[in-house]
Amino acid sequence: MKFICSKSSLSAALQIVSKAVPSKTTMSILECVMIDATEDFIRFIANDMEMGIQTDIAGNIIENGYVALDAKIFFEIIRKLPDADVTVEADINGIVTISCEKSRFNIPGRPGDDFTYLPEIQKIDGITLSQYTLKNLITRTIFSISENDPNKIMGGELFDIDGETLRVVALDGHRISIRKAALNSSYPARKVIVPGKTLNEVSRIISDSTEEEVSVFFTDKHILFSFAHTLVVSRLIEGEYFNVNQMLSNDYETKVTVNRKELVSSIDRATLLVKEGDKKPVIITIGDTALQLKINSTMGSMNEELDIEKKGKDIMIGFNPKFMIDALRVIEDETVDLYFVNPKAPCFIKDTADTYVYLVLPVNFTTVD
Amino acid sequence: MKFICSKSSLSAALQIVSKAVPSKTTMSILECVMIDATEDFIRFIANDMEMGIQTDIAGNIIENGYVALDAKIFFEIIRKLPDADVTVEADINGIVTISCEKSRFNIPGRPGDDFTYLPEIQKIDGITLSQYTLKNLITRTIFSISENDPNKIMGGELFDIDGETLRVVALDGHRISIRKAALNSSYPARKVIVPGKTLNEVSRIISDSTEEEVSVFFTDKHILFSFAHTLVVSRLIEGEYFNVNQMLSNDYETKVTVNRKELVSSIDRATLLVKEGDKKPVIITIGDTALQLKINSTMGSMNEELDIEKKGKDIMIGFNPKFMIDALRVIEDETVDLYFVNPKAPCFIKDTADTYVYLVLPVNFTTVD
Numbered sequence: 001m002k003f004i005c006s007k008s009s010l011s012a013a014l015q016i017v018s019k020a021v022p023s024k025t026t027m028s029i030l031e032c033v034m035i036d037a038t039e040d041f042i043r044f045i046a047n048d049m050e051m052g053i054q055t056d057i058a059g060n061i062i063e064n065g066y067v068a069l070d071a072k073i074f075f076e077i078i079r080k081l082p083d084a085d086v087t088v089e090a091d092i093n094g095i096v097t098i099s100c101e102k103s104r105f106n107i108p109g110r111p112g113d114d115f116t117y118l119p120e121i122q123k124i125d126g127i128t129l130s131q132y133t134l135k136n137l138i139t140r141t142i143f144s145i146s147e148n149d150p151n152k153i154m155g156g157e158l159f160d161i162d163g164e165t166l167r168v169v170a171l172d173g174h175r176i177s178i179r180k181a182a183l184n185s186s187y188p189a190r191k192v193i194v195p196g197k198t199l200n201e202v203s204r205i206i207s208d209s210t211e212e213e214v215s216v217f218f219t220d221k222h223i224l225f226s227f228a229h230t231l232v233v234s235r236l237i238e239g240e241y242f243n244v245n246q247m248l249s250n251d252y253e254t255k256v257t258v259n260r261k262e263l264v265s266s267i268d269r270a271t272l273l274v275k276e277g278d279k280k281p282v283i284i285t286i287g288d289t290a291l292q293l294k295i296n297s298t299m300g301s302m303n304e305e306l307d308i309e310k311k312g313k314d315i316m317i318g319f320n321p322k323f324m325i326d327a328l329r330v331i332e333d334e335t336v337d338l339y340f341v342n343p344k345a346p347c348f349i350k351d352t353a354d355t356y357v358y359l360v361l362p363v364n365f366t367t368v369d
Numbered sequence: 370m371k372f373i374c375s376k377s378s379l380s381a382a383l384q385i386v387s388k389a390v391p392s393k394t395t396m397s398i399l400e401c402v403m404i405d406a407t408e409d410f411i412r413f414i415a416n417d418m419e420m421g422i423q424t425d426i427a428g429n430i431i432e433n434g435y436v437a438l439d440a441k442i443f444f445e446i447i448r449k450l451p452d453a454d455v456t457v458e459a460d461i462n463g464i465v466t467i468s469c470e471k472s473r474f475n476i477p478g479r480p481g482d483d484f485t486y487l488p489e490i491q492k493i494d495g496i497t498l499s500q501y502t503l504k505n506l507i508t509r510t511i512f513s514i515s516e517n518d519p520n521k522i523m524g525g526e527l528f529d530i531d532g533e534t535l536r537v538v539a540l541d542g543h544r545i546s547i548r549k550a551a552l553n554s555s556y557p558a559r560k561v562i563v564p565g566k567t568l569n570e571v572s573r574i575i576s577d578s579t580e581e582e583v584s585v586f587f588t589d590k591h592i593l594f595s596f597a598h599t600l601v602v603s604r605l606i607e608g609e610y611f612n613v614n615q616m617l618s619n620d621y622e623t624k625v626t627v628n629r630k631e632l633v634s635s636i637d638r639a640t641l642l643v644k645e646g647d648k649k650p651v652i653i654t655i656g657d658t659a660l661q662l663k664i665n666s667t668m669g670s671m672n673e674e675l676d677i678e679k680k681g682k683d684i685m686i687g688f689n690p691k692f693m694i695d696a697l698r699v700i701e702d703e704t705v706d707l708y709f710v711n712p713k714a715p716c717f718i719k720d721t722a723d724t725y726v727y728l729v730l731p732v733n734f735t736t737v738d
Binding site: 073080081082105107108265266268269272273300301303304305306 | 449634673
């Protein structure tokens with residue numbers, strides 16, 4: 001195998017596929033990136049057996065062939081080469097020579113016959129949306145999954161397609177995050193649970209562009225993301241997702257409208273008085289025109305007031321500050337609406353169109369003062 | 370005590386003095402910053418007993434007084450406050466109230482009677498130079514000190530004042546780094562050894578400005594840096610520094626002129642094939658018109674050629690790549706001159722004016738090919 005391509009495209013391709021290289025594994029072939037130049041493009045593939053990524057770049061292929069290379073060392077070498085054309089050549093003994101200007105590396109390659117290519121996924125049953133939309137759906141919900149929970153379902157996100165809507169749901173035992181996006185046409189109903197790790201990596205690879213699209217295809221066992229010469233294939237998590245709808249409710253006793261950034265800053269300041277690992281709640285007291293935020297800990301106390309608009313009853317309720325901040329940080333609106341029922345019931349942060357719904361369970365507290 | 374000042378000046382002052390707050394200590398008073406508003410300015414002091422920093426800011430002092438506060442929590446609170454005026458008030462029970470707009474923190478203060486103020490240093494015997502010059506002298510040599518060496522002297526830098534010259538020297542067992550700067554007038558000869566930790570912190574606090582000055586004063590036991598309402602006082606390291614002059618030599622058998630950035634990049638690439646902790650040398654072969662750089666390891670091999678100008682004999686010599694890179698990275702010149710005697714003798718990287726001299730000991734190697 002021998003080909004010449006630009007350092008920049010090679011480096012970009014390796015950056016993409018390296019997301020599917022496991023950091024720790026007992027199977028050394030998984031630490032490799034497969035370079036396949038058997039056709040008229042150069043294909044890079046990495047596969048940790050849960051998720052696989054493949055991306056193609058153009059180049060001058062002088063001799064067709066393929067070879068597997070340790071992904072980490074190969075990527076680092078390419079990254080540190082001058083910004084010029086790079087020649088990659090595998091000899092019959094499996095030694096791979098990487099040359100660029102006056103620099104020349106020899107590293108051992110592997111025949112790669114034990115490398116597992118991506119499973120073949122039919123591009124039939126799927127949806128198309130902008131990379132921007134998908135990225136936002138993921139990054140604005142993913143913090144709510146519970147990756148190490150014995151219940152594997154909590155380590156994934158529900159992708160719930162229904163007509164012209166894609167709803168993404170993430171939850172752990174204390175909160176639920178839901179984002180909805182409109183699709184460009186109507187699709188048959190489908191629900192799949194996608195591993196959080198896959199979604200994290202996909203959200204890092206895709207762009208912020210509202211112009212560039214990504215197609216998402218499904219089979220019973222797999223999900224395929226297809227965009228810009230790149231495929232990401234992942235296993236789905238098996239099982240039935242939680243019935244989220246029955247946890248949601250439109251009833252409330254108190255509705256509060258508050259400046260989002262001010263509320264985030266205020267809760268953020270309160271967390272200064274919470275030691276790592278301590279479960280001290282922030283106590284919120286809703287009055288007629290003000291939201292009072294209080295925290296008391298061994299380190300000191302804080303007390304702060306925010307202007308609000310209120311409908312309904314006064315209420316005093318405690319929260320884990322992190323959960324409130326996580327949700328408030330990914331909302332773009334200048335003001336947010338908070339809905340409360342009672343101090344034991346979840347608080348909802350949502351907009352009128354239900355584009356987003358964040359449910360946060362309250363924390364019990366004992367009033368000191 | 371009660372005063373009002375801007376969040377920004379308070380935050381800047383705390384950032385400066387926090388460098389003298391030890392991260393780990395058994396004496397809890399050392400974790401405090403002393404706030405002293407007994408005169409018509411607000412003074413902040415931290416002192417880890419090796420190094421102390423004090424800085425003054427202006428503010429509206431409503432009630433004179435002083436209090437000691439946990440530096441970390443106080444700094445974090447100030448940092449997260451809105452960008453507005455901050456009121457700091459200590460009550461008779463030692464509770465300190467920090468208020469800013471509608472936010473109000475109460476944290477416990479300490480009377481601070483066990484706090485150690487900075488030692489009084491007479492500003493008599495000293496030199497003055499620009500902050501830019503001092504910062505550069507430090508940052509371009511400090512990487513050569515050996516902080517954990519049983520010989521404490523290696524954990525400091527020699528400040529060697531002689532007439533109109535300040536020479537700064539740092540060394541460990543494998544290399545010496547020397548930088549020289551011209552002073553604006555002639556000073557009596559003096560040699561002191563300044564702890565590396567102090568110099569690191571000073572280099573972070575002072576600016577890059579060639580306009581702003583710093584004065585440095587000496588006593589038998591202490592050094593004082595004075596600049597912009599700030600004092601840094603540090604103990605000196607006792608003892609006699611190494612006789613560096615006898616390790617330097619102007620004799621050479623080979624002189625090579627090479628592009629500095631190309632040489633750095635090339636050695637940097639070679640280190641990719643060196644596993645962490647492995648002491649694999651980079652082997653440099655000097656020919657008539659080219660410097661060849663080679664490394665061989667279990668991970669692979671690299672071979673690279675750089676154009677050079679050469680005077681004298683051919684030579685083949687091995688180096689720890691890190692030591693060469695450390696020195697080459699802090700030189701600003703486009704090309705550098707390397708001087709060699711033989712494969713067992715140190716290599717010198719220096720300019721004709723001896724503004725900088727970097728000595729690096731070679732490493733033994735066995736030629737494989």
